[in-house]
Amino acid sequence: MIDYFVNALKHITRKKVRSFLTVFGIAVGVMSVVLITIISDVGQSAVNQELNDLGAGGILISSGKNTTELTDTQLSILRSNTLVDSATPLVVNYSTVKLKSGADDCVIWGVDQSISSMIRLEVLHGRLISQNDVQTMAQVCLVDESYAKSMYHRSNIVGKELKILMNGVYRPFEVVGVIKSGGNLLQSMMGEMVPCFTYLPYTTMQALENKTDLGQIMVKTSQDSQKTADTLTAQLNEEYGVKDAVKAQDLNSQMEMIESLMRVVTLILTVIAGISLLVSGLSIMTVMLVSVSERTREIGIKKSIGATRKIILTEFLIESGLVTLIGSVAGAAAGVLLALLGCGVLGIAPVIHLGSVLGCILFAVGIGVIFGVYPALKAASLKPVDALRHEVT
Template identity: 40%
Template structure:
């Protein structure tokens, strides 16, 4: 076994450039598969983290837009939901798409109207300052929370507590005092295309109601007590609201956990497709092994004839070439895994993500690479072993 390995290294070293290019092809294919798998891991983890902040058993209640009987959610509906036995927390939410500006810099934003307990239900990671208190809500105060990305883009620093931003709401531009800085969304999508999606700004929901002249809510976010059946509780809440308002099918509940599973499954399918594309490049690279080994057989025909003339068996010749093919695949696979993880960890560090080593991807890449190298090395090895000594020695 050791002799075969030594012989394989010596033979591959004869044509170093050709060997290196073949290994490079294998490495690129393996690295692409590893990177795609790690991107999937980061995306799934980010998605789970964002939706976990809403609670695995969380749901939202909103007014149905598909029925004529739909009515708006109000304070009475919120009170009914809060008093449901299986509900741990409930908070009103209002959303407005508008423009915000600071220091003459303007950007698109989604203004979220929330309550004091919203941070216990939705993802708000406070970096500086404070969240809303009961006084802010009761007085409809012109205060806001802005994300860190907006702070850096306007004032070139994270902490801008006490600064003023202008928010266009209901056609009227008003000034709001910044009382808190929140961490920009940790999702991979948020970090990659942050320049193309709106900035998130949070204000008291009562302030949005006052400016827009409304007394209703867009949604009510609900956190269910641990162990509760989300589907049945959501159905119960909707039935209770319909009964209280004298309506039918006027409200709908959205199970966040089900949405998370759907998004995770979709991400898994996308990853599978991309991995298949990456595997094609690995397969093409493996075909180059056959080409290289066939060329090597032709170049070493006389050498093979000498070995067979002095007593070398067919099995020895075949194993010699098989070990070369497997060695090329193995070296390329190791290099590809190393490059794939270096790029993955660098990317994860840049985007502020956490990445762990996935042994399943490594084993899959090694198995596929070695298997393909073995399969595509069989024919050249067989061809070499079948050469007759007399015919081989006649070759110049």
Template identity: 40%
Template sequence: MADYLKSAFRSLTRKRVRTSLTILGIAIGVSSVIIVGNISRCGTTALSTELESLGLSGLTISVSQDAGSISLNETDLNLIKRCDQVEQAAPIVVQSTDVTARKIRTKAIVWGIDTKASQIISINLLYGRLFNNEDIRDGANVCLVDEAFSKSTYLRSNIIGKTVTILCGGVEDNYKVVGIIKTGSGLLQNVIGNYIPTFVYVPYTTVQKASGKDNFDQIAVKIKSGGNVDRIGQTIVDKLDRNNGSAGAFVSNNLAKQKDSLTNMLDIITLILSAVGSVSLLVASLSIMTVMLVSVNERTREIGIKKAIGAKRSSIMLEFMFEAILISFIGCILGLVSGYLISYIGANYFGVALNIRVDVVLPVMGFSILSGTIFGIYPAYKASNLKPVDALRQE
């Protein structure tokens, strides 16, 4: 075994440029598959975290478009809280508007929430406090802003006590910042921060007072562990319809399914990109056959001499097989290293955790070495079948 490896190394160093280009092709193919796999894992993880942080992991109750004058109110909220398998419910009032700080106007979505919302929506408090009962009771002009908004306006994370102007209900008013939050991993803001609005949270009673309405846009519901979200959602809708004397006026949205649909779409895209990467790896493996065939033609006299002094067909074949496997192995290792190096640089830039994926590494290594072996069989077989007399006649 050691002799075959030494012989393979010596043979590969004879034509360094040709060997290096073949190894580079394998490395590029492997690294592309690794990078795509890591993008998939990081993207899926970050997307799930972001959507969960926005409340897209539970259940929301809203009014259908054909409900007429029916709306969600305090009576409906209390009814939902009394339902079996409901752990918590919170009202939500939403407005798309503008927020101004230091004369910088930003598109924003204002979420009117109560003190229980943090138990349903994953809000990571960095500085300050969340809303208290007094804020909700008085409809106070206080707000929570995310860290990205703080950095874009004041160039720092902590802006507790600062004042921002929010256009709510057609009227601009000043709101005191009492809390700084960080939603999810921040990946969406890093990547498409210029295209998505800022999220600002205020007491829902404040939004109602400013807009002159007493109903809710949605009610967010947290289901007890182990509960069937779809079945419980339908039960809630049926109770609300009976209580309001309506039919089909309310809609239950299982947001976890929407999140799953997005992650499944990402998985499909990843599969397509991985297939493209695998094709490039296959093409690079084909170059091994070309290189080995050229090597057989160049070393015909050498093969003839070895066979003339007693070298077996199996020895000649194994020698060329080891060369092909060695090219694949070196290219595979370089591809893995470069693929993970690029992946780690990208993950650090976007602030996403990255772990080595054994489920990707092992198949890629296996495919790379196997393809090198397969495409090295024919040149090795051709070399082992050369007749000593014919080989020695070659110039």
């Protein structure tokens, strides 16, 4: 068997330019498939992490078409439910924030002390919103790291004062904490287009804006999220005494829909990239047919001294498989390196599954062998006398 590979390697290196072009075509095809596979895995992992960081898991309760607002009463009802692990209000607004000499548009989040159980908030300096802040309606806030650096060129700005436009008046707030900027993927892709996040006690936000509406309530549960959402909706509707008083959105199902969409997109792109492998397979068939024509006399001599049909068939199949293997390994390596380089530039953790890479290589080798069957059969079917006569003429 080793002799087969040695002979195949000799024939490949005999026509260096032709072999290089064939290997290069295969490598490009495999590189495309591997790169798309890795990009899909990295993208899915990054999107899931982004959604988790932004609290995109769990259940989001909001007012329905037959009610106007959610209040602390509904928040208390949800927190007392045994299906609910934790619940937090989300009063969201979009406003202008003044810090130092600059003014920027920011997303203002009115939250309470339980927000860290919903959204991953990594405190870099200072502290989070406390229960005392909520009870006393303290004018304190958290800012994200990127905003702090844009204003002061450093992340630690605890103790600084910023002003938030609320009800037409700029209100002073003391920065009590700086958190790591969420949405790293969004930040790296969109930069300054992504607004800064500022967190306040929700009671402070309500008082300064003269409203009692919580806007939304986010719920975490360890039970089946869809069933829990239906149960909570029914309970709150009963509390209001009207149908469709509230609506519950299962954010976990939204994440699953996003994942399904990404898988479909990946499949489509992989199929498109796989077409290049089929084209490479056709080029292998063409090259091997040319090789059969060039080596007709050699085949005739081998058969005349006892080489069987099986030996000739095996020899050509191994040669086509070896060409594909070399190109596949080179293409897979190039795809992995490009993926690592891209992840490094974007600051994203690479996700590389060895099984997927090996699967791409084996698939490509399989295509190479399949497209090498016809030339191999043609070579194996040559009769010694006809082969020698063909070369002589």
